[in-house]
Amino acid sequence: MDLEASMRKSLxxxxxxxxxxxxxxxxxxxLDKISVEYYGAETSLKSLATITTPDSQTIQIQPFDGGSISLIEKAIAMxxxxxxxxxxxxxxxxNIPPLTEDRRKEFCKLASKYAExxxxxxxxxxxxxxxxxxKQEKDGEFSEDQSRDEQDKVQKLTDRFISELEKHLTTKEAEILKV
Incomplete structure (x- = not known):
């Protein structure tokens, strides 16, 4: 069943x-969501530079093309x-400043929104x-009992993926709230 693959991709x-x-x-x-206007085209930051973390509070971006440095800087600032x-x-x-308590709560709400x-x-x-x-039941491919069994399987699969998503949310919230 391709439902499991679709649910895995969604997760x-x-x-x-x-x-x-x-x-x-x-x-x-x-910085995954940041795109830079590079020679008139929106280009992901990943394809324009090497991104590293020399320490736990710093992200360093080394552009492949020195001429794009101001464009990258502007995209991050914006x-x-x-x-x-x-x-x-x-x-x-x-420099990644430490998060304030209010900011942590905002990010937890954002994580909850993404989870939803x-x-x-x-x-x-x-x-x-x-x-x-x-539709398969209506077309005569499944009996009523087979249809109900298949629907139960789909529901169980959905429940499994939703609980997995909940675990990811709990982990992310713990990361955000960790000082």
Whole structure:
């Protein structure tokens, strides 16, 4: 059944989204959503530079093309991350300040919102699967009992992925709240 693969992809997508939420530590995946206008095209930061974390409070960005350094700096400054890039002419350093209690709570709410979006995506996949099963029953491919059994399997699969998503959310919230 391709439902499990679809649900796995949805869960992985939610996990990648969680990775873009700041915790108290420097993490290169914070910059995953940033794109830079490079020669008239929106280009992901990852494809323009090497991103490293020399220590737990600093992200260093080393552009492949020295001419793009100001464009990268501008894209980071304009992003909603609230980070201030420091350009030394060759690379960009970003100091990750410790999070305030209010900011941590905001990020937990954001993580919850992303988790809810992930659950909605999983439920949509479940609905499509159940609709397909009901159509097969209507077309005579399944008996009523077989249809009910298949629908139960889809529900159990959905429950399993939603509980997995909840675990990821709990882990992320613990990371955010850890001082």
């Amino acid at each position: 992985e997508s939610t996990q990648r989204t969680f990775n873009t939420i700041r915790t108290g530590r420097a993490n290169p995946s914070l 992003s909603d991350l609230g980070l201030t890039p420091n350009n030394d002419g060759k690379s960009i350093r970003i 979006e992930g659950k909605v995506a999983l439920r949509n996949i479940r609905r499509d699967g159940i609709d397909r099963i009901k």
